[in-house]
Structures are given as structure tokens and as C-alpha cells.
Amino acid sequence: EDQVTQSPEALRLQEGESSSLNCSYTVSGLRGLFWYRQDPGKGPEFLFTLYSAGEEKEKERLKATLTKKESFLHITAPKPEDSATYLCAVPHGGSNYQLIWGAGTKLIIKP
Amino acid sequence: NAGVTQTPKFQVLKTGQSMTLQCAQDMNHNSMYWYRQDPGMGLRLIYYSASEGTTDKGEVPNGYNVSRLNKREFSLRLESAAPSQTSVYFCASTTGTEADTQYFGPGTRLTVL
Numbered sequence: 001e002d003q004v005t006q007s008p009e010a011l012r013l014q015e016g017e018s019s020s021l022n023c024s025y026t027v028s029g030l031r032g033l034f035w036y037r038q039d040p041g042k043g044p045e046f047l048f049t050l051y052s053a054g055e056e057k058e059k060e061r062l063k064a065t066l067t068k069k070e071s072f073l074h075i076t077a078p079k080p081e082d083s084a085t086y087l088c089a090v091p092h093g094g095s096n097y098q099l100i101w102g103a104g105t106k107l108i109i110k111p
Numbered sequence: 112n113a114g115v116t117q118t119p120k121f122q123v124l125k126t127g128q129s130m131t132l133q134c135a136q137d138m139n140h141n142s143m144y145w146y147r148q149d150p151g152m153g154l155r156l157i158y159y160s161a162s163e164g165t166t167d168k169g170e171v172p173n174g175y176n177v178s179r180l181n182k183r184e185f186s187l188r189l190e191s192a193a194p195s196q197t198s199v200y201f202c203a204s205t206t207g208t209e210a211d212t213q214y215f216g217p218g219t220r221l222t223v224l
Contacts, residue, residue, distance in 0.1 A: 004153065034212070043115070043201050043215030044154070087153070097142060097161055098169060099213070101153030 002027040002092055006102035013109050016077050021105045023088035024070040033071050035064050036087040038104070044087055078109045113137055115216035117202050123222045124192045132187040132219050134202030140214070141207030143185035144169075145177060147198040148218075154201065160185055161207060192223045 007022045025033065032051050036044035048057045050066040057064050061082060063074045073086055085104040092098035115136045124130060136143065145157040156169030160179040174196060176188045185204075189196060199220050203213040 009151075041218070043203075043217050044213075046212045046214070049212065089154075097144075097159050097167075097207075098156055099154075101155075103151055103153045 002090070002100050004088060004090055004100050004102040006086075006088060006105050008105060009103070010106040011108070013075075013078055013107070015079055015109055015111050018074070018076045018078070020075070021073040021086055021107070022070060023073070023102055025088075025090050025100075026069075027090050027092070027100065030068075031091045033066055034089045034099070035071070035073055036089070038085045038087055047086075075107070078107075080109045080111050083107055083109045115202055115204055115214055117200075117216035117219050119219060120217065121220050123224065124189075125224050126193060128192050129188065129190050130192065130221075131189075132200055132202075132221075133184070134186065134216060135184045136202075136204040136214070137183065138204060138214065139182070140204035141182070142205045143179065144203040144205075144213065145175075145185070145187045146201045146203065147171065147196075148201060149198050157187065157200075189221075192221075194223045197221060197223045 003026045005024050035047040038044045048064040053068045055066050061076050065072050085106045087104045089099040089101045118133045141162045144159045146154040148154050155171050158177040160166045163182045178186045199218050201218050202216040205211050205213050
């Protein structure tokens with residue numbers, strides 16, 4: 001069964017304290033892995049797409065990496081404005097249109 | 112360029128009442144989606160429309176119906192609301208080529224009493 005699991009559920013960091021969020025997946029024939037950011041009361045906002053193991057993408061303090069079984073979202077020297085819930089998703093093995101979503105990691109950065 | 116818009120933003124219904132959630136996109140996207148988001152769970156697909164004139168069931172379609180009114184608009188209808196349908200509903204759209212980036216609306220927070 002296709003599945004996406006994110007850990008931890010919540011992460012509290014001090015401003016400037018770097019860490020990583022994990023997204024592990026089981027899906028046949030990975031056709032991409034998506035990372036999104038969701039602020040309270042808003043819809044998810046796209047961050048990255050990764051397509052193959054070894055691929056990395058960066059945006060400001062965020063860097064996403066991909067292996068054959070999981071993806072990491074590394075946050076370097078985070079600021080309070082990085083506080084949000086981070087979601088990952090993968091396309092369903094049998095469909096171009098359906099994504100399987102993780103439950104998200106709620107990140108809180110304290111000043 | 113408004114992107115994806117949804118109305119209403121908030122709604123309270125009594126059990127058994129009906130309502131329609133509206134979604135529109137101005138990005139000329141082919142595919143549109145309706146999700147629900149519940150605490151502690153990932154987004155779950157209710158229905159999607161791969162292109163104008165087509166609709167398909169997602170993971171949790173029971174109790175819902177959809178209409179792809181035209182290329183821009185995709186509505187979700189609850190015929191007889193139940194407390195289990197209390198959730199936040201998101202509409203999204205994509206160009207429709209492969210599994211590409213989904214653009215989300217701001218959501219509708221629905222409470223069924």
C-alpha cells in the first residue's frame with residue numbers, strides 16, 4: 001500500500017538552531033516527491049519537487065534531499081518566520097493525478 | 112492574478128442541510144481537485160477533474176458530489192451534511208501534465224452540528 005509518513009509530528013527549535021524534518025515513503029515507481037509549506041489558516045504553498053535519489057534543491061534556509069526511501073528537509077539557522085507546518089506528498093503509484101500526503105511536521109521557531 | 116479562490120471561507124451547517132463550496136482558478140489550468148484536511152491526518156482527495164468535462168472519485172468521495180462547471184470552476188456539494196464532514200476543505204489546480212505542482216486555495220472551514 002502506498003504510504004507517506006512524516007516525523008517528527010512537531011519540532012520546537014530556538015532561532016538559529018538547525019535541524020531536519022523527515023518524510024519516508026513507500027510507493028511503486030516514484031515519480032516525484034513534493035514539499036509544501038502551510039501557514040495557519042491558509043492553503044499549502046509549494047516549495048520543492050525532487051525526482052530522483054541524490055537530488056537536492058535549496059531555497060533560502062531550506063534544503064530538500066531525496067533517497068530511495070525518504071526525503072529530508074534541512075533547515076539551517078531558522079528564523080521565527082520559518083514557523084509553519086511542512087507537508088510532503090508523492091504521486092499515487094497508479095495515477096498521474098492523485099497525491100498521497102503525509103500528516104505534516106509542525107515547526108515552531110522561538111526567538 | 113488571484114490564483115485559486117474559494118467561497119465561503121467559513122460555514123456552519125446543521126446535520127442534514129446541504130451546501131455547495133465554490134472554487135475558481137484563473138491560471139488556465141486543466142486539472143482541479145477537492146481535498147479535506149483533518150487534524151493529525153494528511154490531505155485526503157475527495158474528487159478531482161483531470162480536464163473540463165471529466166470528474167473522478169478520490170480517496171473519500173462518499174457524501175459528496177462535484178461539478179466541473181467550465182475550465183475555471185469546480186464546485187463541491189454536500190447533499191445532506193453529517194458531523195463527520197466537519198473539516199477544512201481545499202481546492203487545488205494544476206496544469207494537468209504528469210503529477211505536477213498543485214496550487215491551493217485558502218480553504219473553507221466547515222462545521223456541521
